[in-house]
Amino acid sequence: YQEEIQELNEVARHRPRSTLVMGIQQENRQIRELQQENKELRTSLEEHQSALELIMSKYREQMFRLLMARKKDDPSIIMKLKEQHSKV
Numbered sequence: 001y002q003e004e005i006q007e008l009n010e011v012a013r014h015r016p017r018s019t020l021v022m023g024i025q026q027e028n029r030q031i032r033e034l035q036q037e038n039k040e041l042r043t044s045l046e047e048h049q050s051a052l053e054l055i056m057s058k059y060r061e062q063m064f065r066l067l068m069a070r071k072k073d074d075p076s077i078i079m080k081l082k083e084q085h086s087k088v
Helices: 002-011 017-070 075-088
Strands: none
Touching: none
16 A cells, blocks of 8 residues: 555655645646637637638629620530539
8 A cells, every 4th residue: 555655646746635636626627618619619610611601602603693694605505504503
């Protein structure tokens, strides 16, 4: 038992138990803060991705309409554009 206590004290660098407990509590607080920040960042990223997807969708739609207006006379180009638009 004494050998195990001595080994534990060496690992703890002979710090008192209360100091170790306070250190662990501080680390736990930091971990919780980082987890909360991570959740907020993940939410923010999802919102930005959603906004970007909406913007790109509108952009593709406008480009499709613009190209359709320019190429009314060429049916093969219109078919290619429709296929590309349906894939997107």
